[in-house]
Amino acid sequence: MPSDVLDDVVVGAGVVGLTTALLLARGGHRVVVVTAEPVGGGSSGRSAGVVSQLHGTAYRRLQSETARKNAAAYRAMNADGFALLAELLTSTGTAHERHDAYLVASRPDGAARIDDEHLAASRAGLRLEKLQRSSELPFPHHGALVLSDQILVEPSRLLSALAIAATEAGVRIVERERVVDIRVRPHDVSVVETGQNEYAARHVVLATGTPILDRGLYALKTAAFRMVAVTGTASGPGLPIVTAIGSGGSTTVSSAGAGQVTAVGQAHAVGTGGSELHQADRVEEALRRMVPDFERTDAWSGQDYRPFNPIGFVGLLPRGGGAVSFASGFDGWGLTQGAAAGIRISRDLLGLERPAWATTIGRRFTRVRSQGVGLAADVRAASELVSGFRRLAPTDLPLLRVGQGVVHRTDDGLVATSLTGDVLRSVSAMCTRAGGVVVWNDLETSWDCPVCGSRFDVDGSVLEGGARGPLRAMPTPGAPETPARR
Ligand SMILES: Cc1cc2nc3c(=O)[nH]c(=O)nc-3n(C[C@H](O)[C@H](O)[C@H](O)COP(=O)(O)OP(=O)(O)OC[C@H]3O[C@@H](n4cnc5c(N)ncnc54)[C@H](O)[C@@H]3O)c2cc1C
Ligand code: FES
Structure with a gap:
């Protein structure tokens, strides 16, 4: 601590x-x-x-x-x-x-x-x-x-104006450190862990778009x-x-x-x-x-x-x-x-x-119709979960153009392979948290999860959302001797 x-x-x-x-x-x-x-x-x-x-x-x-x-x-x-x-x-x-x-x-x-x-x-x-x-x-x-x-x-x-004003007021801003865990201790000191450091505080504010500690789901x-x-x-x-x-x-x-x-x-x-x-x-x-x-x-x-x-x-x-x-x-x-x-x-x-x-x-009260939005999101998430598997038959990796990615099935399971620059990379297409099967985003060249909304870089590292860990690196089909880069 x-x-x-x-x-x-x-x-x-x-x-x-x-x-x-x-x-x-x-x-x-x-x-x-x-x-x-x-x-x-x-x-x-x-x-x-x-x-x-x-x-x-x-x-x-x-x-x-x-x-x-x-x-x-x-x-x-x-x-x-x-x-x-x-x-x-x-x-x-x-x-x-x-x-x-x-x-x-x-x-x-x-x-x-x-x-x-x-x-x-x-x-x-x-x-x-x-x-x-x-x-x-x-x-x-x-x-x-x-x-x-x-x-x-x-x-x-x-954002610069906000950051400068905050710094002038005494805030320290630490960039490029992803929080990977928070040890929450009510009425005591909680510890925020990044890959590089730990920060202890009486209170933690999750201003992460969606809360990365998903206690309220x-x-x-x-x-x-x-x-x-x-x-x-x-x-x-x-x-x-x-x-x-x-x-x-x-x-x-x-x-x-x-x-x-x-x-x-x-x-x-x-x-x-x-x-x-x-x-x-x-x-x-x-x-x-x-x-x-x-x-x-x-x-x-x-x-x-x-x-x-x-x-x-x-x-x-x-x-x-x-x-x-x-x-x-x-x-x-x-x-x-x-x-x-x-x-x-x-x-x-x-x-x-x-x-x-x-x-x-x-103290607001939500009408039934509004609660349906959450329900619809859950139902959609659940159906994506299942249909994500059903969509895929075992296939060879198709030829990819630069900027393209595809999810395919190999003997190792569902694999997401992308070609960016001249680098072919494969990662697991399935996350270990809630079983989402990722989808290629051709504008941002990322793997996006339709189930929870998390996004991953081509090397599997988390870009945003509540995913707790990266997508596992997989052997790149056709180049088994070259393990996917992490
Ligand atoms: C294309 C687009 C255009 C938009 N235009 C407008 C507009 O013109 N006007 C408007 O009012 N709204 C607009 N919006 C909506 C608006 O941008 C968002 O509602 C708002 O920016 C959300 O702010 P935020 O602080 O919650 O999230 P963000 O700005 O996404 O900040 C989240 C922060 O959390 C960090 N983070 C996430 N996970 C971790 C982690 N594990 N560890 C450490 N840090 C982490 C991220 O790096 C980031 O700094 C737009 C949205 C989009 C997508
Ligand atoms: S459900 Fe696992 S990354 Fe979305």
Whole structure:
């Protein structure tokens, strides 16, 4: 056990981890942040940097699945998260832009959803204006709402500003150390273990997207999903922030002043929906309907978590004996919600009064329809588990193109083989935790688990999610003398 006992170890350096650490340190706590990647390596750094309180059709969902006071609390929570980030960006002189945010129906059948969102948001106290003249936007649509004066920021700048402010407040940030175990000791000192070090603290905050200590089985109470982003340039006048509801779900487009346009869409459960490279093409198609002269320069995808309850989970981890807090389930809009999670967790740990919204949300009741989302995720997970095996007949390894991966059956069991660069690598296709069979992600060149949403690098090492260990290295078919690299 390390002799130096901290007040808090925060695991993860996304918006939740850095905001929590910053506020804890400002409140006088000694804090270390431990993060597997460099700051910004998670979803926050891969986001579009839209700090907005207009979250697609979130209020429509809140209205149908939870009480009105919870929707009002969601609004107040996001207002606090927005205010914290706005103040940070201004006080640190971090470059950012103010834009109006629009919600737009791309098809005639989306018009009713726009009206529903207008009503539901106004009942929760969020004043959205309905667009009276369709010519206010430079592309055809079937109704739009607008919320003025939201924020667009380069995500790496936002995270650097948070990291610098946290460091100045006394936080130590340890990058590139993956937490592999936590020895939780309620009312005592818990120990956080990485491959390289141990950190002792009275409290642990899991700001890891999904909690890596799965005591509340949050991997099954949330559906892990991915969104695909494309970015590039366009010559015309930029658009405001636009979330367009179309036939393939919603696409959010944002244009920075320098002619940089980014679009995010094609939300899909991890490991489903086919090639992410093809999904990037579909995001680009949706974007081109709004910005016809768009020229793509890059594409990527990232992960977030959809809770069975329409509002994410923030607070103490069940069966953590009061020693572990966590936050998860932001449903694609985690910048304001993540900052608010930091406010909530830090105030609890500093013994300060909770914001009223946190008390309301903490006591919320989930309607049956909403619980079905969790159930659906469980059922899907279970069926993937079984069909993952059934899909596969024993086969020879097919010829792979660079950037391709395939799951095949050998005498050793199910094997996942990929070709990246000029390196052929094989790992076990089946994890040892819950039996998920991984699926190739051709955009991120990773192995993704449709059961629990964990992701693995081509060498089997964990990239994200709750998986506790790497996928086992396997002999590469056709090259038995060359063991797969670890
Ligand atoms: C493509 C895309 C675009 C998006 N755009 C927007 C947007 O414009 N606006 C918006 O509001 N939301 C957006 N979102 C959603 C938003 O990015 C997320 O909701 C939010 O970033 C979640 O923050 P987080 O701090 O919980 O997680 P993350 O930012 O993912 O941080 C998790 C951290 O935990 C670390 N970690 C994980 N496991 C371990 C471990 N075992 N040991 C140590 N460290 C670990 C990771 O390295 C990382 O630092 C987008 C999401 C995607 C996928
Ligand atoms: S069930 Fe997902 S990695 Fe095991």
